[in-house]
Amino acid sequence: MGFVKVVKNKAYFKRYQVKFIRQQEGKTDYYARKRLMIQDKNKYNTPKYRMIVLVTNRDVICRIAYVCIEGDVTVCATYTHEPPEHGVKGGLTNDAAVYYTGLLQAHRLPNRFGMDKIYEGQVEVTGDEYNVESIDGQPGAFACYLDAGLARTTSGSKVFGALKGAVDGGLSILHSTIQFPGYDSESKEFNVEVHRKHIMGQNVADYMCYVVEED
Amino acid sequence: MFSRPDIFFRPFRKHGMVPLATYMRIYKKGDIVDIKGMGTVQKGMPHKCSHDKTGRVCNVTQHAVGIMVNKQVKGKILAKRTNVCFEHIKHSKSRDSFLTCVNKNDQKKKEAKEKGTWVQLKRQPAPPREAHFVRTNRKESELLEPIPYEYMA
Numbered sequence: 001m002g003f004v005k006v007v008k009n010k011a012y013f014k015r016y017q018v019k020f021i022r023q024q025e026g027k028t029d030y031y032a033r034k035r036l037m038i039q040d041k042n043k044y045n046t047p048k049y050r051m052i053v054l055v056t057n058r059d060v061i062c063r064i065a066y067v068c069i070e071g072d073v074t075v076c077a078t079y080t081h082e083p084p085e086h087g088v089k090g091g092l093t094n095d096a097a098v099y100y101t102g103l104l105q106a107h108r109l110p111n112r113f114g115m116d117k118i119y120e121g122q123v124e125v126t127g128d129e130y131n132v133e134s135i136d137g138q139p140g141a142f143a144c145y146l147d148a149g150l151a152r153t154t155s156g157s158k159v160f161g162a163l164k165g166a167v168d169g170g171l172s173i174l175h176s177t178i179q180f181p182g183y184d185s186e187s188k189e190f191n192v193e194v195h196r197k198h199i200m201g202q203n204v205a206d207y208m209c210y211v212v213e214e215d
Numbered sequence: 216m217f218s219r220p221d222i223f224f225r226p227f228r229k230h231g232m233v234p235l236a237t238y239m240r241i242y243k244k245g246d247i248v249d250i251k252g253m254g255t256v257q258k259g260m261p262h263k264c265s266h267d268k269t270g271r272v273c274n275v276t277q278h279a280v281g282i283m284v285n286k287q288v289k290g291k292i293l294a295k296r297t298n299v300c301f302e303h304i305k306h307s308k309s310r311d312s313f314l315t316c317v318n319k320n321d322q323k324k325k326e327a328k329e330k331g332t333w334v335q336l337k338r339q340p341a342p343p344r345e346a347h348f349v350r351t352n353r354k355e356s357e358l359l360e361p362i363p364y365e366y367m368a
Binding site for chain 2: 019034037038041
């Protein structure tokens with residue numbers, strides 16, 4: 001081994017500029033955050049709500065928050081470990097659970113603002129594309145934007161499961177069906193049945209049956 | 216003054232992403248703002264002559280504010296309008312001390328009115344020091360006086 005120059009010498013550290021703390025910790029994507037939180041200045045104090053979906057190993061957290069200089073304020077949060085308390089049993093991080101959590105979030109949130117029961121959302125689960133329409137003369141549907149955090153937004157991702165749940169529950173979130181399970185990227189067609197099966201947990205049930213048969 | 220090439224340079228070790236608080240601040244018409252150009256954001260940069268100036272917000276758009284700034288042109292000072300993106304702007308504290316003073320005075324006036332007393336509201340220049348004890352450490356104090364004036368031819 002010849003003489004190798006030390007890269008991290010004193011001069012390096014003197015000139016090194018650290019990244020933001022949350023970026024160093026790997027918790028925040030500032031590129032996305034900046035674009036999610038900036039509010040037009042001529043809208044002054046109007047908060048820009050974002051629905052944050054965080055998938056952990058054992059839980060999925062849906063939060064609706066808005067940005068504040070002192071720190072983000074969470075308006076409403078739901079967790080997948082809540083449905084079991086209400087009697088809905090099953091795996092906590094599968095598509096069905098996540099959809100249910102999104103749905104719960106969408107029903108809990110208008111309560112906070114006193115706009116309960118104005119927007120019922122989609123009553124039957126069809127898996128089809130659904131966008132809430134604001135009713136004239138009533139407060140508009142609650143609008144927020146999906147914040148996937150650091151999750152990779154591939155099709156069939158659980159983040160979109162929560163999104164679908166929230167949208168079906170009556171929140172107004174900009175989205176398209178491209179990333180839902182059931183979308184065929186080759187033929188550019190959205191198969192509603194496949195999506196519905198995922199929401200109902202049919203894919204898990206089918207696999208269980210298959211596994212039981214095998215044995 | 217404003218022909219330095221480094222006028223819009225970012226300070227040492229403050230390059231890259233702009234802290235997001237800059238984007239959260241709210242500006243209203245009539246606010247007093249400092250203009251400080253920032254090299255990171257190339258859109259809506261202030262002209263170098265309005266850098267380091269303070270002005271009044273007269274218009275607010277999606278990403279920028281319109282500011283009335285005083286610019287000295289030869290013999291006169293003109294109030295000019297510039298449109299600057301809000302990354303290059305921050306709230307000026309020049310007005311803050313005045314406003315807190317006004318609030319404090321209003322408070323004092325209210326309290327004085329209730330009690331029926333009169334409060335000194337005007338700002339006083341710093342008065343001479345009051346009489347106070349000084350530690351001498353057992354030493355004799357020496358009196359120093361200026362010599363009375365004598366005209367020396």
